[in-house]
Amino acid sequence: MGKETAQKINKPRAIRRLVIWYKRNSAVTSIVDTAASSAATASNVAGNMVSGAGSVVTTASNVAGNVAGNVVSSAESVVNTASSVVSNASSIAKNTLQPLVFDPLKRLQNNDNTLDRVEESQSKRIWIAVDGMGGDYAPGPILEGCLEAISRFPINIKFVGKIEKVKDAAEKTGLAELLENEIDNNRLELIDSGDPIGMNEEATAVRKRKNASINVAMDLVRNNKAEAVYSAGNSGAMMASAIFRIGRLKGIERPAIGALFPTRDQTRPVLVLDVGANTDCKPSYLHQFALLGNIYAKDVLQVQKPRIGLLNIGEEECKGNDLSLKTFELLSSEKSFDFGGNCEGRDVLSGSFDVVVCDGFTGNILLKFLESVGGVLLDILRSELPRGRRGKVGSAFLKSNLLRIKKRLDHAEHGGALLLGVNGICVIGHGSSKSLSVVSALRLAHSAVNHGVMDNLNQLQKLQVLNS
DSSP states (O other), rough: HHHHHHHHHHHHHHHHHHHHHHHHHSOOHHHHHHHHHHHHHHHHHHHHHHHHHHHHHHHHHOOHHHHOOOOHHHHHHHHHHEEEEEEEEHHHHHHHHHHHHHHGGGGOOSSGGGGGGGOTOOOOOEEEEEEETTTOOSSSSHHHHHHHHHHHEEEEEEEEEOHHHHHHHHTTTTTTHHHHHHHTSSSEEEOEEEEEETTSSSSHHHHTTTHHHHHHHHHHTTTTTTTEEEOOOOHHHHHHHHHHHHBOTTOOOEEEEEEEEESSTTTTOOEESSSSSSSSSOOHHHHHHHHHHHHHHHSSOSSOEEEEEESOOOOTTSSOOHHHHHHHHHHOOOOEEEEEEEOGGGGGGTTTTTTOOOOOOHHHHHHHHHHHHHHHHHHHHHHSSSHHHHHHHHHHHHHHHHHHHHHHHHGGGGGGEEEEEEEEEEEEOOOOOOOHHOOOOOOOOHHHHHHHHHHHHHHGOOOHHHHO
């Protein structure tokens, strides 16, 4: 009993060590101090109770007969109660301190992704054409993502690819039975095609190879057999195929690729375009990008009055190169959207803008840089955690928070970028896309169809600026 009592008395020391660790590794406030003090006081009281209970047990053991038995029984009950108080005190301290320690990270926690709000109750399932051969790892991971998306969203898939290769990939990944079930349920259809356009091939190859998987998928949209198309293959080839197969919107000179970036406000991502479709741009291109982004932000992101920014090296209207200066004049005179002025690089993720426009060369560098941020940030956080026992305790508490941070910064969670300016909904995936990216991209495609983006984009034709 003496050893057990000593272990229980040591519990206040463990709590004090935990409090000291929090004080050294978090923003300490008076509330934290109060919580720590309360926990320590509760533990001291509990320790005194344990000590007193041990004394009672020792005395009681010297008394004979039923009286001793009753006293011992009562003493053991007191010991158990005291132990429970210690445990509860520790639990209260942990629950009180932990939320306060993580308060600086709350803005980084992705508890509610805006694009996750898909209308699951919608009865009508939409058909989406998928280039199953496009991407570094196709067709296996692409197929896996499609099957997962079918079970999560009200969509059906027309999977375009070389059927024998697709079935072989399904066998190797253990998806053959699920594939057959979805085919029997009329939720997935295999469409035969030729080889894909390789990543190292010129975009104009789509003109010569009519049976390429991206062309076959795009034809399904043109012939109204699918309402959207997705590909993780050659993005230049996809844009060329979209222009040749379904055409540009009237008045739009060049389509743009729009990508969603996370911001400080976890419910409000920012749309950046162009991120790679047009490396050399004219002021009129960027003006049209702003018009396209404004409609996308209203319809898909559900922003009532999107704030448009022009990516530049300074806030002042006199800053920037010739392209920036001339574009600023065009955007300033535009009355159909809210132009918020120049957006510096540090403001892109601030949440101050809903849409940021730039040329494709700059936008693509920005996109690739952001893709590396998540991994680097997590590596830094891991390296800064204390070593030894304290580090292990801290890592255990931080694990869920680190995973949420990674999720917010992981490009796979956003899945794909929308090709805006063509006469159909086209989602471009990253070349290294795997199943999670595919699911996210198909969610994006469904959201665009469900919110009637094309109907509103077609209304751009009525703007005088596009008809002049």
